[in-house]
Amino acid sequence: MTKLRIAVAGGGVGGMTAAIALQSLGHDVEIFEQAQAFGRVGADVNLTPNAVHALDGLGAGVGAELRRTAARPEYRISRMWDDGRETSRLPMSTAAEEKCGAPQLTIHRADMLAALEQALAPGTIRFATAVTGFTEDGGKVRLAFKDGSTSEPADVLIGADGIHSVLRTQMFGADAPRFTGLVSWRAVVPRDAVAGLDNLDSFTKWWGPEAERQIVTFPLSRGEEIFIFATTGETEWEQEGWTLPGDPAELRAAYTDFHPEARALLDAVGEVTRSALHVREPMPRWSAGRVTILGDAAHPMVPFMAQGACMAIEDAVLLARALDDRPDDVPVALRLYEDSRRDRTAAVQRGSLANDWLKQGGNADWVYGYNAWATSLGAPAMT
Ligand SMILES: Cc1cc2nc3c(=O)[nH]c(=O)nc-3n(C[C@H](O)[C@H](O)[C@H](O)COP(=O)(O)OP(=O)(O)OC[C@H]3O[C@@H](n4cnc5c(N)ncnc54)[C@H](O)[C@@H]3O)c2cc1C
DSSP states (O other), X not given: OOOOEEEEEOOSHHHHHHHHXXXXXXXXXXXXXXXXXXXXXXXXXEEOHHHHXXXXXXXXXXXXXXXXXOBOOSEEEEEETTTOOEEEEEEOSHHHHHHHSSOOEEEEHHHHHHHHHTTSOTXXXXXXXXXXXXXXXXXXXXXXXXXXXXXXXXSEEEEOOOTTOHHHHHHHOOOOOEEEEEEEEEEEEEGGGGTTOTTTTSEEEEEOSSTTOEEEEEEXXXXXXXXXXXXXXXXXXXXXOSOEEEOHHHHHHTTTTSOHHHXXXXXXXXXXXXXXXXXXXXOSOOOBTTEXXXXXXXXXXXXXXXXXXXXXXXHHHHHHHHHHHOTTXXXXXXXXXXXXXXXXXXHHHHHHHHTOTTBTBOOOHHHHTOOTTTSOTTSOOOO
């Protein structure tokens, strides 16, 4: 077998999933992550059955570790903002497991990163190493770092460096993701703070009278905590980051006309963070030579189908499979990878932006039933 040397920019969910899959296939992988260490930054990650199935396939105890800390929502419910009536209810636990081979899991982002980190070979991640670009020379590629140093020569570079990817910018030019006019608010509250409300063990979306307003709630930490997400419309947004503090009173003031049960969720919010929702148009190409991108670097999306992390995970598995299929011709392997993924991720990007996913029920199988380990490589696969 050809053993590849692979350098990954970014140790988020996509970068780590790719590294675990590639290491299990015998390749030599190193991750370069700008953060000093993984902190408890961010809040929620929603892993639908398609992503849990892909993660289970990694082995290395990942599935068991996720299940140790995650919650397992019973249903995915849609309710209306004014009278609280249900417009759809999809079983997500045992029924999804029987249908898709895995349940939905909702998990704190830090717990998911920990479950992935424990499955990496020791010493895989080099923290405090910001990537600034790459060089290509004589069939080898190197990452360049902020301190002026470079990585060892590698056969493949993977840009898993998120929505502001420097690898994508170097390959395809600078562009700014478009601000959608929506700001997301995220909070985690103890279950006791909302005890007595219905459906705390389900994923529930409260649909607002207009697209700017909605509340989503689901359990975290085996149901001991409840995650609350809401959006408001803003005309401009300059700040960057996942941890910008918000004012709970401002959030509550935007939802005074919602059903009492929805307002009770917001009443329980103590600390809340705000971040802007950005999108980018689907890209025609993701790879150039021996360099490619995955996850938010390739296809950032608004969270209205809750598929951002799930698509990064699927990408990682397909990329590992493509490199395993054609290890002696990396550019062809990377083309095979992006051909396998572009149509599906573009459909999810567009569907997320439309913001009507499962509002009135409908068939979710094309998203949740996708099998990243079995789908044909290179085909424009939708299921
Ligand atoms: C700090 C943080 C908090 C988040 N919180 C939430 C949340 O609460 N809810 C939610 O739904 N989604 C959250 N997300 C986004 C979500 O995790 C991603 O959208 C999704 O999982 C896609 O994963 P990804 O691996 O493609 O990108 P990301 O998860 O964004 O990972 C990219 C990684 O690359 C690193 N990186 C970026 N630039 C460089 C560079 N130049 N050099 C080296 N490393 C670099 C980042 O530090 C990060 O670890 C958060 C992302 C981040 C980075």
